[in-house]
Amino acid sequence: MARVAVVTGGTRGIGEAISVALRDAGMTVAANYAGNDQKASEFTERTGIKAYKWDVSDFDACLEGCRRIEEELGQIDVVVNNAGITRDATMKRMTRDLWDEVLHVNLGGCFNMAKSVWDGMNARKYGRIVNIGSINGQAGQYGQVNYAAAKSGIHGFTKALAQEGAAKGITVNAIAPGYIDTDMVSAVPANVLEKIVARIPVGRLGQAHEIARGVAFLVADEAGFVTGSTLSINGGQHMY
Template sequence: MTRIAIVTGGTRGIGKAISLALKDLGYTVAANYAGNDDKAKAFTEATGIATYKWDVGDHDATLAGVKQVEADLGPIDVVVNNAGITRDAVLHKMSFDDWNEVMRINLGGCFNMAKATFPGMRERKWGRIVNIGSINGQSGQYGQVNYAAAKSGIHGFTKALAQEGAKFGVTVNAIAPGYIDTDMVAAVPEAVLEKIVAKIPVGRLGQAKEIARAVAFLCAEDAGFVTGSTLSLNGGQHMY
């Protein structure tokens, strides 16, 4: 049986690596994106993975987007909630819009995607949901009260939904990446990046493919006894 997977934010960075890893393992993958149509088209042409555009923070758009994927590909077995944004600022300079937009997309997107797919997984007695959290949701980070709160919320969301899905064969897990060599991290000033790497015991940034391998494990047929867990992939930077 070919499993159908949706990866949100699945055309760039960590999401792209996840989409490709699942495809290589035989999943039929739909990659969600929110912005650049030209890049999404190029991604599909290069990988053969279908792309679907909607804002995961928009509840109605998410329901409609998932419905379209199911019409095109079939019932959704696997969801990877990877889509996320940053709007960094210290609290006294952070606008409500900066707070709300991060919460709406990063945490609200997980709720919206689960609402669209979890009932079907429950009925079919099989499903895998993997939510991408963050080291900063575990440890906190200066200038990121919105991002840290949203990512921390993802970890709690994961534990609660895992309890609802367990007896129906639906596992819900999270991955908390540390600093990964993506475009987002590449935008950090070199002097700041050097300080970040100096705090990582393994002495380097992580690679997107390392996150993708962990996602693939959690989505596997034989990973049914792993649920409600958060797997930290941060090079030893934060342990708890």
């Protein structure tokens, strides 16, 4: 029977590429999304992957979303915590609400989803969790104290949870993407984007499918000896 994988933020950008890669690897994929019903519907029509709507910052919604997926598709073996938002501002302009919103979605969502599937994975002695961090969680970034803190927290969360899961057949790893050619990055002004690319040794932005390929490796049955690791996919921009 095919493994069941849940990809949060899985209907657009990097998340869509991950969802498709796991589908192509033979998994039954459920793609979570938070807001855009039209985009989610188009995604399902295009890929054949069912989309499920809930806010990953809401613990009870995560529990219910995972319960529904298991009822409809089967027990969840794989979780990819990809959902994330930005609310950029310098500390002078950063509000508590902007801080909380990013921490609750980007870092809190990882806890909520892992907690929702942890007992089942422990009982079956198998699980794969991959958390999507960021180069900016490793190196920091001006105007992103909230985002950088949340993504840095993901890397610590990954290492700690990996230690709890190792003896139970559950691996927990992270991927730290660099600057990837998505709608979010494309919205950056052209002159700023040029400066970003100039700092990337390979001389280009990354592609979403390159992140997805890393995820597909980490969630494979054959990757059981890889846990607590962070795979940096950033074109050599930050070697960590």
